Amino acid sequence: MSDHASPAIPARVLPELRDRNRKFWTAGADGRLYITQCTQCSLWVSPPADDCPECGARLEARPVSGHGNVLTYTVNWQPFNPAVPVPYVIAIIELEEQRDLRLAANIVDCEPDSVYSGMPVEVRLERQHAGDEVAYVPVFVPISA
Template sequence: MADVAAPDVAARMLPALTDHNRAFWIGGANGTLMISWCPACERYAQPPAADCPECEGAMVPRAVSGRGSIYTYTVNHQPFMPGVPVPYVIAIVALDEQDDLRLATNIVDCEPDSVRIGLEVQVRFERHEVEGESVYYPVFAPRG
């Protein structure tokens, strides 16, 4: 099970929950990263969608390991959003389950200068409230 970050974290732009993205945003309640999966062509797709972008089959949510590596990243030094301390790392994480399965996220629990391409990471979740419902924002921290 993945670690869950404390609920009092920086402000975030949060999603409107839909039937197609709900599993992704609430899976963190039990430490699970849920990604859309197509049983027909056996491929994951992100962001969550109703239909597979490859074969147009129906997508279903499926738990993944939450492990991956940093594909690319940037360190932001500009205070674009009030309440979010700088610097912070914005990254694309390549998930272990599929070569082209990538997720835009933040890297936490490390100094920005220690982040590098290829760094192995593990999902964590930040709990936030959206319209009276808890959502769990996936962030990643270095493994180990």
């Protein structure tokens, strides 16, 4: 399988990979974002969980479209990590697959003052190293009209 991810941004901080979240962080080599979905009632669940919060059935990581809208955002001007240039945008993205299916992620490839609530975006995955594993960090870019 080819690796469709963008090169790593060295300053990204990743969580410890565990059984529950590993598929979310490591499945992106094909360029698609994977979110867990209930095998019985089809509810999308993020962050990853052990079982469905609605019906208790098993969850399975499945690809999503990667399209969504900025629900809300903030522009960070504080240089908390000297390796991360400011300003940068942190947003809550609502994915199109389901109302309330949301991810926190950076918005990239645009000026921070051009971001707005409701802005259509699509995922781009950045290849990172997480210990001995390769991870794919979802960031979002504006969709051109």
